[in-house]
Amino acid sequence: MSKNKSSESVKVVVRCRPLNRKEQSNGPSGGIVQMDLRLGQVILRNPRASHSEPQKTFTFDAVYDANSKQRDLYDESVRPLIDSVLAGFNGTIFAYGQTGTGKTYTMQGMWLDPEKRGVIPNAFDHIFTHISRSQSDKQYLVRASYLEIYREEVRDLLDPNHGNARGLELRESPETGVYVPDLTSCVCKSIKEIEEVMNVGNQARAVGATDMNEHSSRSHALFLITVECGQPGPDGRKHIRVGRLNLVDLAGSERQAKTGVQGERLKEAAKINLSLSALGNVISALADGRSGHVPYRDSKLTRLLQDSLGGNAKTVMVATLGPSPQHYDETLTTLRYANRAKNIQNQPRVNEDPKDALLREFQREIARLRAQLNHRKWRSQQKKEQVDDDGDEDLDCEEEEEEVEKEAEDYVKQEEQRLEREKEAIRGDRSLLAEEKQRLLGEKERMMGDLRKEQEATEQLTAKYKAMESKLLVGGKNIIDHTNEQQKMLEVKRHEIAEQTRREREIQQQMLVQDDETLELRETFTSLQQEVEAKTKKLKKLYAKLQCIKAEIQDVNDEHVRSRQELEQTQNELTRELKFKYLIIENFIPPEEKNKIMSRMTFDTEEDQWKFQPLVPTESKPLQMKKRPASAVGYKRPISQYARVAITMGAHTRFRAENIMFLELDMNPPNTNSLGRLKDTEQNQSSSADNSPTNDILGVHKSRSWCQSQKSITSSSSNVSLTSCTTALPAAAQ
Ligand code: ADP
Numbered sequence: 172m173s174k175n176k177s178s179e180s181v182k183v184v185v186r187c188r189p190l191n192r193k194e195q196s197n198g199p200s201g202g203i204v205q206m207d208l209r210l211g212q213v214i215l216r217n218p219r220a221s222h223s224e225p226q227k228t229f230t231f232d233a234v235y236d237a238n239s240k241q242r243d244l245y246d247e248s249v250r251p252l253i254d255s256v257l258a259g260f261n262g263t264i265f266a267y268g269q270t271g272t273g274k275t276y277t278m279q280g281m282w283l284d285p286e287k288r289g290v291i292p293n294a295f296d297h298i299f300t301h302i303s304r305s306q307s308d309k310q311y312l313v314r315a316s317y318l319e320i321y322r323e324e325v326r327d328l329l330d331p332n333h334g335n336a337r338g339l340e341l342r343e344s345p346e347t348g349v350y351v352p353d354l355t356s357c358v359c360k361s362i363k364e365i366e367e368v369m370n371v372g373n374q375a376r377a378v379g380a381t382d383m384n385e386h387s388s389r390s391h392a393l394f395l396i397t398v399e400c401g402q403p404g405p406d407g408r409k410h411i412r413v414g415r416l417n418l419v420d421l422a423g424s425e426r427q428a429k430t431g432v433q434g435e436r437l438k439e440a441a442k443i444n445l446s447l448s449a450l451g452n453v454i455s456a457l458a459d460g461r462s463g464h465v466p467y468r469d470s471k472l473t474r475l476l477q478d479s480l481g482g483n484a485k486t487v488m489v490a491t492l493g494p495s496p497q498h499y500d501e502t503l504t505t506l507r508y509a510n511r512a513k514n515i516q517n518q519p520r521v522n523e524d525p526k527d528a529l530l531r532e533f534q535r536e537i538a539r540l541r542a543q544l545n546h547r548k549w550r551s552q553q554k555k556e557q558v559d560d561d562g563d564e565d566l567d568c569e570e571e572e573e574e575v576e577k578e579a580e581d582y583v584k585q586e587e588q589r590l591e592r593e594k595e596a597i598r599g600d601r602s603l604l605a606e607e608k609q610r611l612l613g614e615k616e617r618m619m620g621d622l623r624k625e626q627e628a629t630e631q632l633t634a635k636y637k638a639m640e641s642k643l644l645v646g647g648k649n650i651i652d653h654t655n656e657q658q659k660m661l662e663v664k665r666h667e668i669a670e671q672t673r674r675e676r677e678i679q680q681q682m683l684v685q686d687d688e689t690l691e692l693r694e695t696f697t698s699l700q701q702e703v704e705a706k707t708k709k710l711k712k713l714y715a716k717l718q719c720i721k722a723e724i725q726d727v728n729d730e731h732v733r734s735r736q737e738l739e740q741t742q743n744e745l746t747r748e749l750k751f752k753y754l755i756i757e758n759f760i761p762p763e764e765k766n767k768i769m770s771r772m773t774f775d776t777e778e779d780q781w782k783f784q785p786l787v788p789t790e791s792k793p794l795q796m797k798k799r800p801a802s803a804v805g806y807k808r809p810i811s812q813y814a815r816v817a818i819t820m821g822a823h824t825r826f827r828a829e830n831i832m833f834l835e836l837d838m839n840p841p842n843t844n845s846l847g848r849l850k851d852t853e854q855n856q857s858s859s860a861d862n863s864p865t866n867d868i869l870g871v872h873k874s875r876s877w878c879q880s881q882k883s884i885t886s887s888s889s890n891v892s893l894t895s896c897t898t899a900l901p902a903a904a905q
């Protein structure tokens with residue numbers, strides 16, 4: 172990629188967390204990560220290698236060790252980016268690293284402890300403090316959205332039923348790049364409001380997951396803030412600048428163990444790896460600069476970060492490391508990743524007057540509401556002037572507004588009183604007929620109703636106007652109470668120090684590079700012996716470098732082999748799954764069904780997956796769903812001859828339906844007797860000579876015949892009624 176004047180590289184900073192208690196108790200070996208804060212270098216020791224083997228050194232824009240403070244990282248590496256966003260650039264900060272290395276700690280931190288608040292809460296503070304201190308001719312509109320990508324599905328975390336909703340789609344427009352069309356976006360007026368948005372999203376994330384850490388290590392979370400700023404330009408017209416900030420907490424970068432996992436877990440593992448490996452591929456392709464094709468479309472994450480990687484954005488990558496020797500491989504991979512990302516060139520530019528600026532829409536709507544209100548007030552004022560002929564002088568805009576509002580209220584009150592008086596007069600007037608009185612009273616009543624309605628409408632309009640206007644933040648107004656001059660100065664100084672440290676480090680790094688180059692030029696040799704010595708020294712240095720590079724090549728090869736093996740394994744698993752599915756299709760699904768399914772399948776290139784065409788008739792293809800066949804003779808349902816006859820006779824409404832049976836209730840419901848009594852009665856029955864049953868016995872008989880043998884059912888009373896009913900049919904038909 173060619174470097175042009177406006178291009179700048181992705182800033183990469185590395186942070187290493189302290190050893191945790193468990194790691195400390197594991198052994199005295201200590202950490203494997205050393206950091207040179209002055210030079211911005213990370214030195215990695217291979218715990219498995221011999222001491223003679225050279226250590227690996229990587230250089231970054233800044234490094235933060237275990238003792239680093241959240242505030243330092245923010246001031247040095249994030250603050251300039253947020254300032255750019257406030258000036259109308261796009262900005263992205265993403266945290267990358269293995270699970271448990273401090274991505275969430277860096278991005279969010281501990282909200283309640285001011286010392287440990289992470290990048291996101293500090294950015295909230297920064298944005299709203301900046302707005303409160305800016306000039307009063309600036310108008311701001313701040314919006315926030317929160318989404319996560321889980322199993323390659325984009326979920327809106329601010330949507331109350333995001334758990335049930337399907338994944339959101341992505342769209343692309345030449346103006347804004349890739350965006351999510353249906354994403355909820357909340358206008359925030361203060362730090363408290365935006366924190367609330369963050370909380371709601373975090374809760375939604377936690378609710379969807381059984382184990383928060385497990386879930387967060389498998390999903391990518393993106394918090395998006397849009398800051399629009401309107402300001403009159405030198406040409407006198409209002410110009411709007413839109414800065415978009417993406418705050419990204421990525422899923423854990425460790426390789427998901429795939430051996431032995433099947434079904435859903437396999438799919439999930441494959442999809443998580445897909446997003447992160449796609450990110451890796453995009454970074455490689457961009458860093459390499461030679462390959463023309465950058466595979467942004469391979470995953471949702473890379474599509475959403477398209478602008479941040481090689482596009483119109485300023486980007487900071489925070490790579491997080493753990494110091495434990497067990498995770499040497501992962502740490503090395505993270506460092507390589509980060510090292511590659513340094514080479515990505517972005518072309519950030521200020522987004523001036525984009526078509527989709529919400530601020531402009533707000534301003535237009537506010538102007539429209541204001542015009543409407545003014546019109547209403549003017550009307551009521553006119554009416555008032557008709558009532559009492561007072562002249563009115565011009566007042567200041569806001570005062571005037573309040574004045575007019577008060578006047579309008581007075582006018583309504585006066586009008587009401589006047590109407591009330593007139594009503595009284597009509598009531599008291601004896602010369603009028605009762606009817607006439609009623610009519611006049613009704614008319615006055617109507618007039619009062621109209622007056623009230625109008626007042627309500629004005630009130631509603633005023634409320635809407637005020638609500639809309641309050642969403643726009645105006646510079647110069649003290650949103651935050653604690654901002655005073657001293658604090659302002661302190662922040663400026665802190666900013667300056669951070670800037671100075673950064674510059675110092677840059678110069679140190681440059682000096683180091685130049686040292687190597689100029690060493691040879693500076694040396695003049697007085698004797699052959701001296702020359703030999705100097706050259707030997709240089710040879711040794713170069714040899715060490717060669718060894719380093721050889722080791723590097725070996726490492727890269729190993730990594731390549733490893734990732735290839737993993738891909739092969741995934742391929743084998745997917746092939747096995749495919750074969751299994753084919754087996755099911757071939758043996759269990761009839762060919763005609765298969766063909767039907769096949770004919771309904773279409774490939775959606777936008778979403779990159781196969782989809783079913785809907786069975787429900789759509790407008791474009793109305794004939795797709797077959798109609799349900801109607802009854803042969805035109806009835807809704809099949810209907811019996813008997814019911815049809817009954818309908819024509821107009822006999823009973825129930826025969827409008829098809830029921831042919833007329834089941835009478837069994838008038839002698841089954842009795843329940845205790846077992847002992849049952850036995851008694853049985854004995855009685857067998858011993859009774861004349862076989863004349865008592866009432867009790869009859870009950871028992873009935874109950875038995877009712878519930879036991881098929882034969883006794885046919886002789887039950889219900890059957891009698893059925894036969895009587897069917898025998899009654901000819902009679903009814905006659
Ligand atoms: P990740 O999001 O990368 O999975 P976490 O941010 O959840 O990791 O961090 C794991 C643990 O390590 C947390 O308990 C966190 O408090 C701690 N931790 C991470 N980074 C630091 C740091 N720089 N200083 C102190 N504690 C840290």
Ligand code: MG
Nearest residue numbers: 274275387388
């Ligand atoms: Mg996390």
